[in-house]
Amino acid sequence: MKRFIALFTLFFSSFAYSEEVGLSENWQLSFQAPATDLMSDVISFHSYILMPIITGISLLVLFLLVYIMVRFNSNRNHVASTTTHNTLIEIIWTVVPVMLLIIIAIPSFRLLYVSETIPKADLTIKAIGAQWYWTYEYPDHGNFSFDANMLQEHELSDPKLRLLETDTQIVVPVNKVVKLQLTSADVLHAWTIPAFAVKMDAVPGRLNETWFKANKEGIYYGQCSELCGPKHAFMPINVKVVSQKEFDEWISFAQDEYASIATDEKNILIASK
Numbered sequence: 593m594k595r596f597i598a599l600f601t602l603f604f605s606s607f608a609y610s611e612e613v614g615l616s617e618n619w620q621l622s623f624q625a626p627a628t629d630l631m632s633d634v635i636s637f638h639s640y641i642l643m644p645i646i647t648g649i650s651l652l653v654l655f656l657l658v659y660i661m662v663r664f665n666s667n668r669n670h671v672a673s674t675t676t677h678n679t680l681i682e683i684i685w686t687v688v689p690v691m692l693l694i695i696i697a698i699p700s701f702r703l704l705y706v707s708e709t710i711p712k713a714d715l716t717i718k719a720i721g722a723q724w725y726w727t728y729e730y731p732d733h734g735n736f737s738f739d740a741n742m743l744q745e746h747e748l749s750d751p752k753l754r755l756l757e758t759d760t761q762i763v764v765p766v767n768k769v770v771k772l773q774l775t776s777a778d779v780l781h782a783w784t785i786p787a788f789a790v791k792m793d794a795v796p797g798r799l800n801e802t803w804f805k806a807n808k809e810g811i812y813y814g815q816c817s818e819l820c821g822p823k824h825a826f827m828p829i830n831v832k833v834v835s836q837k838e839f840d841e842w843i844s845f846a847q848d849e850y851a852s853i854a855t856d857e858k859n860i861l862i863a864s865k
């Protein structure tokens with residue numbers, strides 16, 4: 593009985609989402625807590641439209657199977673029925689699935705449209721995938737750029753978020769539309785933050801665009817989501833969502849910090865020539 597209750601709770605907890613901000617948790621079945629309106633809508637779509645339909649279909653099929661096994665087994669039916677067609681049933685099993693698909697398609701297309709249409713952006717960030725790290729540029733803020741490399745296990749502090757933490761983080765202000773431009777320096781990568789409902793391929797020689805507007809401060813974690821080579825699992829993504837004031841402070845820090853790295857690299861290049 594205990595096991596049954598545990599399974600039951602597990603099943604229904606899949607309708608809800610984790611409360612941990614920006615992070616998955618052990619034994620989690622469903623989504624991370626949403627941090628954008630788009631992700632909230634995706635979760636509602638899953639929980640209030642898809643799950644009830646799927647559950648209804650599964651229960652109906654299960655009921656029909658059990659009913660047929662009990663009612664029409666050979667012990668109870670010595671002479672098999674030879675019925676082959678029933679017009680009414682055929683109309684029902686064609687029309688009902690079509691209606692269900694339409695019910696699913698309308699909100700699904702709406703979500704697709706929202707995710708594809710970029711509103712007027714408050715800031716632009718360019719992410720460049722590379723084997724096996726991400727480079728970020730802030731073209732609206734002095735065009736500084738920096739790399740984000742995964743922290744090794746001995747570099748992690750508590751709580752140890754293995755394969756998730758990077759040495760630098762992109763910082764964005766809360767409740768602002770961020771336009772994200774994506775490309776790659778070598779092979780296909782994909783930039784993903786589950787809590788934002790953002791997943792976009794980074795393709796060499798092509799500039800993809802997507803957007804997000806985070807409505808909760810916190811650190812959000814994601815991982816490269818396109819098989820890009822042996823270290824595919826080792827190029828995580830960190831986004832730190834902060835207040836506008838903290839963002840402005842970070843920008844002035846980053847302009848000094850990362851501009852000097854760029855100058856150093858340039859000097860090394862010049863020196864090596």
Ligand SMILES: [Cu+2]
Pocket residue numbers: 721780781782816817818819820824827
């Ligand atoms: Cu990758």
